Structure formats: C-alpha cells, structure tokens
Amino acid sequence: MSVQGVGDPVDRSRTVREVGERRLIGELTRAAAGAGTSDGGSAPDIVIGSGDDAAVIDTAGPTVISTDTAVQGRHFRFDWSDARTVGARAVIQASADIAAMGARTTGIVVSIACPSSTTVGTVLELNAGIVEATHGIGARVLGGDLVAADQVVLGVTAVGALDGGDPIVVGGARPGDVLAVTGHALGSSAAGLALLIDAQARGTDDLLRAHPGPLAAYRLPAPDLGQGPIAARAGAHAMTDISDGLVEELITMATASGVRLEVRADHVPAGPGVAAAAAALGVDPRSWVLAGGEDHELLAAFPAGAVPAEWTAIGHVAAGSGVWIDGHPIGELHGWGSFDS
Amino acid sequence: MSVQGVGDPVDRSRTVREVGERRLIGELTRAAAGAGTSDGGSAPDIVIGSGDDAAVIDTAGPTVISTDTAVQGRHFRFDWSDARTVGARAVIQASADIAAMGARTTGIVVSIACPSSTTVGTVLELNAGIVEATHGIGARVLGGDLVAADQVVLGVTAVGALDGGDPIVVGGARPGDVLAVTGHALGSSAAGLALLIDAQARGTDDLLRAHPGPLAAYRLPAPDLGQGPIAARAGAHAMTDISDGLVEELITMATASGVRLEVRADHVPAGPGVAAAAAALGVDPRSWVLAGGEDHELLAAFPAGAVPAEWTAIGHVAAGSGVWIDGHPIGELHGWGSFDS
Structure with missing residues (x-):
C-alpha cells in the first residue's frame, strides 16, 4: 500500500x-478514513487505519479472513450496475464468507x-460504495491498492472476529439437525440477471421496469449478515x-459433513417478485x-x-449421503444443478 | 472462496x-494445505485453513494487514519472469508491508x-511460487479465489502478528535518530529491469547474461523480512x-514525521552488480x-x-523538513525522483 498526502479535490x-x-x-485513503461515518471513521479496535504500510486492527481472539474478486464483464457490467453498487456488492460478497x-x-x-482511462469519478464511486457498505455492516476500510489494468478487477479481503464463539465450518452437519436459511431472497439475484439478459436480447426494458425487486437484488444483495454470529x-x-x-x-455441506440433506422445495423462501418474474419470462x-x-443468504444446520x-x-x-429435494435425489432432477449464474 | 473436492491430478x-x-x-487448495512443507502445512496458529468459507487464524494480539496487486504487462511479464517467480514476488511485496x-x-x-485460456500448468506454477514464498517466510496460505479475466491479475493480502511489540509507523522519526536500511540490494531491481529493456531494444541478451545478479533481483527480490520485528x-x-x-x-517519512532526513549517497548499500550494470549501460x-x-528492503529511523x-x-x-542528499535538498537533484520503475 502507498502513503500519499492529498491536496485540492480532484476533478x-x-x-x-x-x-x-x-x-x-490519497483521495481513496481520505474517503476510507472519514467520509460517511458518524464517528469520523474511528473505531476502538483499529490501531492504525489506512495510510501507512499496513493497517493494524486489534480484536480479541482469532481472526477470520476471506477474499473475493469481481471482474468487469464477468461479475458485473457498468451498463447494468452503477459503480457505487458494484463496490458495495464486492464488500457484501466477501463479508458473507x-x-x-x-x-x-x-x-x-x-x-x-x-484501465488508466477510467474517470476519477468512477473510481471514487466504486470506493464510495465500498466504504458505505463496509460502514453499513459495522466494519472499517483498513487500506487498499490502486493499479492499472485492462479491465476493472475489484478484490476485497474481509477480516472478522468470532467474539469468543467457535468458528462454524461447512462440514459439521449431523443427522437430526434442522436445515434453515436466512431471509426471503433466494432466486432474486438470478431472476434479476435473467431479466437483464432478456432486456438486452429483446432490446426493451419493459419487463425490467415491471420487476424492480429482482433487479435491485441482482445489483446489490442485502443479506442480514448479523445472522451469522446469531446462528453461532x-x-x-x-x-x-x-x-x-x-x-x-x-x-458441499452434505459431502463435507458425510450426511444426507433433505429439503422441501416449497419451504425455501423465494425472493419477492421471483415467481412473477419467472411467469413473465416463462421459466x-x-x-x-x-x-x-x-444471493449470499446463509444456510445452516441447527x-x-x-x-x-x-x-x-x-x-x-x-444419515447417508447426497442431497434430496422433495423425496428425490438431485441426480434425478434436470437443469437445476447446471444453472450457470 | 469456494469449497471443492479433488479427484485425479489435472493435465x-x-x-x-x-x-x-x-x-x-480444489487443486490450489490442496497445494496450499500441504505441498512443500515439512509439517504438512499445519501450524499451531491456524485454526481453519483454506477450503471453508473463510480461514481462521489465531495469533495473540493485534492483526496487521496489507494488500498488493500485480498486473500482467505492468508489474510483470511472463517472457521476463516464469510464473513461479511471479507468484513468489507477489508474496514478498505484500509481506514487506x-x-x-x-x-x-x-x-x-x-x-x-x-484468462480462461491460461494453462493449468501456469496457474499451478503461480500458486507453487506463492506457496513456496509464503512457507519460506514462515507463514501459511489461508485461502484464495480464482476467477476469469482478460489478463493475469494477482492479488495478495498478507496478515501478520506483532508478538507483543508496538506497530512501527512511517511518521515516527525524531531529530537525532539514525537512518538505516537493510540488505545490500538497493538499485538491483531497477538495474535488472533496465537490462531487460535494453535487451529487448537491442534484440540481444548479452548484457543480461553478463549481469545475472540484477536480473535475479528484479525477478525476485530477497529482503530479509525478519529484520522488521528485529527493528521493532x-x-x-x-x-x-x-x-x-x-x-x-x-x-514520505520526512513528511509524515515532520522532520528533515539527511542521507549520504555513498553510504547507501547498492546491490551487487549494480555499478557494473550501470557502467555497461552508461547510466x-x-x-x-x-x-x-x-527492492523491498526496509528503511527505519533508530x-x-x-x-x-x-x-x-x-x-x-x-529538525526541519525535506530530504537532503550529500548536503543538497533533493529538489536540486535532477532525474532521481522521477525515475519510473
């Protein structure tokens, strides 16, 4: 990371x-350090924030860490999402882990x-989305790097604290446990993406305008990530x-846990507007x-x-192995497992 | 991060x-978890390694964190460095912070x-360099992400422990302190890069072969990063x-500390072969x-x-401000400050 003073606001x-x-x-560091927070960006567990060689964060107990990368043209398009939303989404994805x-x-x-031809405004909007989303989940931007490349590649590494709890692995499900998910959002992001692809193919955004819920969910999923510690x-x-x-x-959970998972499809909480969008698109x-x-909602075994x-x-x-839905092993189902989001 | 089992070795x-x-x-996760370490990749302070949603690492005290990004064509070229060295270099750069x-x-x-057209061999070599360099400094690969993009973009986020010491910021230099640097390597990486550019321009690698030291230093700097905690x-x-x-x-240090830094150029430890390469290129x-x-050596005020x-x-x-070299403020020197590595 670099250290740089700042002068006049940038055009x-x-x-x-x-x-x-x-x-x-320097501008990004200034934004990360202060903008948009009621406390000026300070937090008791940050010893040194962005601007030095590295940041120092002091939370008692183990550190949880995960990284996620979003690539322009593959994970997002600036004609489908604005830069601020793209930045926020990258934070939500890393923090969901x-x-x-x-x-x-x-x-x-x-x-x-x-690309070095990117406008300063786009970079500042990306950063604003990152900072907003990070503050929105009670965290802080600790530092960063800005480099030239042929396309926008956004990498977010998130660190977290267990606050005395044990980490919950994916492979710990036991026979007799109840499977549960957070939110009422599943399918929303995929529905929004399908509506965008349909609008592009047909050259009209009539269905997009008629189904704003899935579109908003595709652009920025809003899982309640506080449910992770609650589940723990x-x-x-x-x-x-x-x-x-x-x-x-x-x-993944069935394989890692060495168990069979049985799910009732009609119990899975679909996102608002998903059924209507599916009917409109005939899927x-x-x-x-x-x-x-x-969608980045959470799945857990309790x-x-x-x-x-x-x-x-x-x-x-x-007991057993594999995943069963409505009494059938998923190998007998067609299409669902191969859906490419 | 994703979780995936592995089957037969990949072609x-x-x-x-x-x-x-x-x-x-899955292959990368397996390599990160075990290959190349005498202890099979386990370490007492890693609670959960790569392969779950996130890793968990338990070191007493604050966590230090920094991220660095290396872009193909800008920070490295595969015709100038092999993939293994590119991976190792990214780890050294992040860990130096x-x-x-x-x-x-x-x-x-x-x-x-x-790019999705990248061979598996290239990705595995990149990863092998990352794993080797990480193990070489006594650390562990905790996880990662692999995505498709138009060019290779390598992001490394390093975390570290202070082991009871206070973090050393860049802005703490005080009048009366002695300025010192690690190693005998400064200028090596720039000399190696200049030799590569010269070889490309002249279409012959005679000087490259005559000056292997700077070339090796450009490809993979080898600072003794253990000197950071020793300095602390x-x-x-x-x-x-x-x-x-x-x-x-x-x-940066003079500005952040509010002091004047005075350096004797002939006291700065140049890399082996730098003077000879400079003579050969006439610079x-x-x-x-x-x-x-x-070069990623360390600079400190003691x-x-x-x-x-x-x-x-x-x-x-x-006391004062600015940087003076051999009795002259650097504003009076020409060329050095604008060198673009």
Whole structure:
C-alpha cells in the first residue's frame, strides 16, 4: 500500500492516468478514513487505519479472513450496475464468507485494478460504495491498492472476529439437525440477471421496469449478515453462504459433513417478485430459487429446536449421503444443478 | 472462496476453461494445505485453513494487514519472469508491508484472475511460487479465489502478528535518530529491469547474461523480512519498506514525521552488480540506488546507538523538513525522483 498526502479535490471527469495513481490513492485513503461515518471513521479496535504500510486492527481472539474478486464483464457490467453498487456488492460478497463462519466483519482491504482511462469519478464511486457498505455492516476500510489494468478487477479481503464463539465450518452437519436459511431472497439475484439478459436480447426494458425487486437484488444483495454470529450463538453445527446456488451449497455441506440433506422445495423462501418474474419470462422459478447464485443468504444446520426466529426451516439432516429435494435425489432432477449464474 | 473436492491430478497442458475454475480451486487448495512443507502445512496458529468459507487464524494480539496487486504487462511479464517467480514476488511485496510495521507475516490469502485460456500448468506454477514464498517466510496460505479475466491479475493480502511489540509507523522519526536500511540490494531491481529493456531494444541478451545478479533481483527480490520485528525490538521510531525507491520513501517519512532526513549517497548499500550494470549501460548508478523501486528492503529511523547489526546507517534525522542528499535538498537533484520503475 502507498502513503500519499492529498491536496485540492480532484476533478472527477479526469482520468486515472491524468491524475496519477498516487494522488488518487490519497483521495481513496481520505474517503476510507472519514467520509460517511458518524464517528469520523474511528473505531476502538483499529490501531492504525489506512495510510501507512499496513493497517493494524486489534480484536480479541482469532481472526477470520476471506477474499473475493469481481471482474468487469464477468461479475458485473457498468451498463447494468452503477459503480457505487458494484463496490458495495464486492464488500457484501466477501463479508458473507465471514458471516458464514459465525463471525462479524471488522475490516476490509480493497484492491482496485482499472484501465488508466477510467474517470476519477468512477473510481471514487466504486470506493464510495465500498466504504458505505463496509460502514453499513459495522466494519472499517483498513487500506487498499490502486493499479492499472485492462479491465476493472475489484478484490476485497474481509477480516472478522468470532467474539469468543467457535468458528462454524461447512462440514459439521449431523443427522437430526434442522436445515434453515436466512431471509426471503433466494432466486432474486438470478431472476434479476435473467431479466437483464432478456432486456438486452429483446432490446426493451419493459419487463425490467415491471420487476424492480429482482433487479435491485441482482445489483446489490442485502443479506442480514448479523445472522451469522446469531446462528453461532444458537449452536449451529454447520454453515455456509449461498453464493453458488442452494443446491450447490447443499452438495458441499452434505459431502463435507458425510450426511444426507433433505429439503422441501416449497419451504425455501423465494425472493419477492421471483415467481412473477419467472411467469413473465416463462421459466420454472425453482431454477432460480434452488440453483441461482449470488444471493449470499446463509444456510445452516441447527440442532432440533435451536433454529433462530429469523431463519426459515427448509429440511433436515439424515444419515447417508447426497442431497434430496422433495423425496428425490438431485441426480434425478434436470437443469437445476447446471444453472450457470 | 469456494469449497471443492479433488479427484485425479489435472493435465497441466489443459486450459482453465477446459478444467473448470472450481476443480482448479480444489487443486490450489490442496497445494496450499500441504505441498512443500515439512509439517504438512499445519501450524499451531491456524485454526481453519483454506477450503471453508473463510480461514481462521489465531495469533495473540493485534492483526496487521496489507494488500498488493500485480498486473500482467505492468508489474510483470511472463517472457521476463516464469510464473513461479511471479507468484513468489507477489508474496514478498505484500509481506514487506507487514515487516515494515515491525510484524511477522502469519498468513496470506490470494486472488488469481487470469484468462480462461491460461494453462493449468501456469496457474499451478503461480500458486507453487506463492506457496513456496509464503512457507519460506514462515507463514501459511489461508485461502484464495480464482476467477476469469482478460489478463493475469494477482492479488495478495498478507496478515501478520506483532508478538507483543508496538506497530512501527512511517511518521515516527525524531531529530537525532539514525537512518538505516537493510540488505545490500538497493538499485538491483531497477538495474535488472533496465537490462531487460535494453535487451529487448537491442534484440540481444548479452548484457543480461553478463549481469545475472540484477536480473535475479528484479525477478525476485530477497529482503530479509525478519529484520522488521528485529527493528521493532531494537526500538525503531519509524519504518517503511522501499517499494517506490529510497528517495520517495524518504520524502514520505520526512513528511509524515515532520522532520528533515539527511542521507549520504555513498553510504547507501547498492546491490551487487549494480555499478557494473550501470557502467555497461552508461547510466549513473545512483538513479537506480536512490530512486529505483521494488527492492523491498526496509528503511527505519533508530535512536542513536540502537541500529541492529544487520542494518547499514545511511544518514540521520534533523529538525526541519525535506530530504537532503550529500548536503543538497533533493529538489536540486535532477532525474532521481522521477525515475519510473
């Protein structure tokens, strides 16, 4: 990381090449340190924030860490999402992995690679989204890096604290456990993406405008990541976030735990507007709800009777292996497991 | 981060697209967890290693964190360095920031973005370099991400422990302190880069073959990062790593500390072969030694009498402001400050 003082505000219409990476890093550091927080960006567990060689954060107990990378053209498009939302989404994705361990995200470091022809405004908006989302989950931006590249590549590494709890692995599900998920959002991101693809193919955004809920969920999922620590305190045996679709995560949990997972499809809480969007596009909504990725809600296995109030039970854990939905092993189902979000 | 089992070894000549990102992540996770370490990759302070949603590392006291990004074509070229060396270099760069705080790197997480046409062999070599360098400094690979992009973008986030010491900021230099640097390497990386550029321009590698030292240093700097904690225990008042060239780091330290830094150019320990390479190319070696970047040696300000044995004194700290070299403020020097590594 670099250290740089700042001078006058930067003209947002100029490019990264014109302004220089070092000066812009100074702007980003200033934004990370203070903007948008009621306490000026200070927090009792940050010893040294962004601006030195490295940051120092002091939370008692083990550190949980995960990294996520979002690539322009593959994970996001600036004609489908604005820069601020792209930045915020990257934070939510990395922090969902922290929540899935039962931890609270305390800080993030960010790497922004972008063409030197990118406007300063775009970089500042990306950063503003990163800072807003980070502050929104009670964490702080600890530092970052800005480099030139052929396309925008956004890397977010999140660190978190367990606050005395044990980390919840994906492989701890036990027969007799209840399977449950957070939120009422599954399938939303996949539905929003399908609406965007449909609008592009047909050259009209009529369905997009008619179904704003899934579109907003695609642009910025809003899982309640505080449910990760709540699940840990409730005694969850296994947990993961639903980034690759519910079925994929169930397969991972079943394999890692050495158990069979049985789910009732009609118990899975679909996102608002998913059924209507599916009807409009003439597709089976279950392909989104069961196999659509990027919603970042949490999936956990709880001892019977221990499911927290905010979670929805969707099935249970049995002896054996594999994933069964509505009484059928998923190998007999077609299409859901191969949905590519 | 993803979780994936592994099956048969992957054909290294196949591409990432052919093998699939998820399968390759499984291979990378396996390599990170075990290969190349005498203890099978286990370490007492790693609670959960790579393979779950996030890793958990337990070191007493505050966590130091920094991130660095290396972009193909800008920070490295595969015709100038092999993939293994590119991976190792990214780890050294991120870990040098941790050392510059007086900390010991305990773990890294890595993000590999690459074209889907990249061979599996290249990705595995990148990863092998990352794992080797990480183990070489006594740390562990905690996890990572693999995504498709138009060019290779390598992101390394390093975390470290202070082991009871205070973090050493860049802005703590005090009048009367002695300025010192680690190693005998300054200018080496810049000299190696200049030799590569010369060889490309002239279409012959005669000088490259005659000056292997700088070339090796460009490909993989080898700072003794253990000197960071040694400096902290010796009572260093300020420290940073020399990533942007000595003069730039001196300016940063002088500005952040509110002091004047005075350096004797002939006291600065140049890398072996730097003078000879400069003579061969007909340039002033001081442009590399004073302004060349990417050597990642450490610069620190110590109380008089407290400079550790392995460090070389290059000057002292005085009241005032700015950076003076051989009795002249650097504003009067030409060329050194604008060297672009």
